[in-house]
Amino acid sequence: MTVYSKIIGTGSYLPARRVTNHDLAAQLAAKGIETSDEWIVTRSGISARHYAEPGQNASDLAVEAARKALDMAGKSPADIDLVIVASSTPDFLGSFPSTACIVQKKLGMTGGAAFDVQAVCSGFVYAVSVADAFIKSGAHKNVLVIGAEVFSRILDFADRTTCVLFGDGAGAVVMTASSEPGILATKLHADGSHADILSVPGNLADGALAGSGYLYMDGQAVFKLAVKVLEEVATEALAAAQMQPSDIDWLIPHQANIRIMKGTAKKLKLPEEKMVVTVDQHGNTSAASIPLALDQAVRDGRVKPGQNVLMEGVGGGFTWGAILARM
Template sequence: MTLYSKIVGTGSYLPPKRVTNDELAQQLAKKGIETSDEWIFSRSGISARHYAEADVLSSDLAVAASQRALEAAGLQANNIDLIILATSTPDHLGGFPSTACVVQRKLGINNGGAAMDVQAVCSGFVYAMSVADSFIKTGMHKNVLVIGAEVFSRILNFEDRTTCVLFGDGAGAIVMTASKEPGILAAKLHADGSHGHILCVPGNVNDGAVAGNAYLYMDGPAVFKLAVSVLDKVAREVLEVAKVDAKEIDWLIPHQANIRIMQGTAKKLGLPLEKMVVTVDEHGNTSAASIPLALDQAVRDGRVKPGQNVMMEGVGGGFTWGAVLARM
């Protein structure tokens, strides 16, 4: 029997603290940084974002999103035999123990299943889905919890208005399980390390202390140009593998980074903007959490229905990019 992987439950969580553009502009003004709602929104499409409190970690957001995904899937935590968590803001310096292992403990999973983090920045959730799909198709794992969780507010320089206004915190999760029916129709992943310098956190740890700059750095124009190009190409690659026409895409869920990048991608694919799920206006860029956050919102409000084709794609620092076509 041919095994497939299928998404059977979605969940998401946003920290309660919502910060509008006006509120952020007022905070930045106290530091002598000038910005405004109009300046932020016109360049990004962002109106607000959520920030986690100081004592809240990526794992805490991940657990809340995972519990909702498990409930939607009708599964108990101990039914999960693999956790794959995408994050650029892990709970621990050095990335271990992995945030996936922390989530496993906090969910009370004690069945000896596997858990690991994936680091591909804003493409992380697409990477994690692809890994889960492969594990399920080989029969190695049956029920996989795939999570994107970020507290990006911790790595933002609030004296750099070109980056600090763009990002937010949150988590999204899905449960993928073995199925006799096709779910993940195709996936493609790519990376090009020669572009790593245009979006990065350039610092590192040396002798127990941070050496260099520990804040996020982004060359906005360079990222914009590369993102629009690669997102169109990888989406077409996935369609070709799946033998699906672009017109058969019911919903496009791109990484929620910038509304102009997202609109450019939809236009190149010949998709009406009404077929694109947009949450960047309220969430900002939540990196690896953005796609599952948007997917869960669209599932729960009834837009995404069983049997529909959903194209999910992301691009992030590294430079990484990828896409997954799923039949819900």
């Protein structure tokens, strides 16, 4: 019997603190930095975002999303034999122990495997692709995949071109071995020659931070590259599944910028009505953005069992990828 991997549960979590563009503009004005709701919305489509409290870490957000996904899937933590967390803002400096291990502990799990995946905003796509391969190989049966970020910790609030774009949150899926097709195709790419256009250019030296711990982004360069590669990788995933854009019921792109998202839909000749949009309320939550949007669309009834969903992301590295899934 052919073994497939299938998404059987979704979950998401946003920190309680909601920050509107007006809130953020007032905060920046106190520092002598001018911005406005109109300026932010026009350039990004973002109206609000959520910020974690000082005591909340990526693992805390991840656990909340994971519990909801497990509940929908009808699984307990004991049923999970692999935890994969995609995050660029892990709990610990140096990235160990992994945030996945911390999540495993907080969920009361003692068996199975756990590790992190780092591909920035493409992280969830990378993590699902890894889980898909593990399940199809027979190595694991039930996998918890989470994207969790606290990007507010790495934002320079003196730089209005980046600080207005990002937010915190987590999204999760439970994937399981199935006799029915679920993940139909995955495609991953990276090009390290573009590493400098989106990064946090700091490192550890003698136990202290050397360089900057703030996010840096060349917005124009990221925009141009993102629209190009997202169309290409979507086309690759469709070809691998022997499908056409017309077979897609829903497009769930990385929620970074509404202009990039609309540009991708246009290139794929998909009506905007088929695209799930949450960037207006969540901002760019990096590796959490796709599972957050997926969970919202599943829970509000838009995404239904049997429908084909194309999920794609692009992030620092430069990394990008796409997943074609039958729900």
